[in-house]
Amino acid sequence: MARPYAEVIGDPIGHTKSPLIHSFWLEALGIDAEYRATHVTPDALPGYFATRAADPDWRGCNITVPHKVAALAHVEDREDVRTSIGAINTVIRAEDGALTGTNTDASGFAAPLAGLDLAAKPVTVIGAGGAARAVLFALSDMAVGPVTLFNRDVAKGADLLSSFGLEGQALPIGEAVPPSALLVNATSLGMTGQPPLALDLSALPAEAVVYDIVYAPLETGLLAAARGRGLVGIDGLEMLIGQAAVAFRLFFGAEPPRDRDDELRRRLLA
Structure with missing residues (x-):
């Protein structure tokens, strides 16, 4: 049966x-x-x-x-x-x-950030696909800002920020990461079988949080770099x-x- x-x-x-x-x-x-x-x-x-x-x-x-x-x-x-x-x-x-x-991605993404006060704090997001849309929706609810969005298609990134009412800027992937309270990888970069996501995190303050939605592998190169700097890291299993x-x-x-x-x-x- x-x-x-x-x-x-x-x-x-x-x-x-x-x-x-x-x-x-x-x-x-x-x-x-x-x-x-x-x-x-x-x-x-x-x-x-x-x-x-x-x-x-x-x-x-x-x-x-x-x-x-x-x-x-x-x-x-x-x-x-x-x-x-x-x-x-x-x-x-x-x-x-x-x-x-x-x-359900937006609520899943927001859950591990519930104890953080991100209102009016600068945030960096990598990506402009389906997962990034849920991330930006959740961030708009948190009233963050400004948001720097990195994407291969800069015009698409700028349109996405505007559609969620978020102030900020869109830049091509590879530009320098600005000081941010939160950095989110909302792409598949760094996932097993995908190209790595190599970012210079030196501009992030000591209290910054790095959140990678990739969960295979769980310890991505981005999270390893964040923890090497002593930053708080949130892995993809939290959102999943x-x-x-x-x-x-x-x-x-x-x-x-x-x-x-x-x-x-x-x-x-x-």
Whole structure:
């Protein structure tokens, strides 16, 4: 007999740790369901959603690179995520059967920053893709500023800052990093199989925080450089687990056991 299931889709998908997270929570709560990883290429994205829409056991999916923007064209946008963030990372089946998109990345990103006062503080962000949109959305809620955004396409970076109402500047990757209270890598640079992200962090003050959303490897070159300078580093598992917790509630209607996060991290690092 088929079991309810959710999954994560992306291209590539081999690096994902999402199945380990959701499976840990499902096992801990005794829920008879499954969470999978499914390789979906850009060309296969329309067919994927059409197939899943007809599968009664499918509870939804998380979305990783490169589909976070493209997926919006294939599901309903009842929360107006297209206007607010411009990218989705989660799709669920609504009560009427429609597939609807949402974004749990923004809350997942913000969670480990909850104790910091970043209001009116300078921030640097690397990237202007789907993950960067969620990061900038969260930063705008924190009233940070100014923001320096590094991206290969400077015009796209400037447009993105403007769309979130953030003051600052867009620069090409490779320019000097300005003094910042927070630096965020919101790209896949530094991820296993991707080019490294080499930044000169010498301008960051001693109290700066460096946040890398990459989690494979967990200790990226950027975080190693930050810790070599004695700076606080936040790794990609923080955001991954935070956004997964919100998605888990949507998929399975249960609260994940966050009191077991230490055990979960040990499993993820094993």
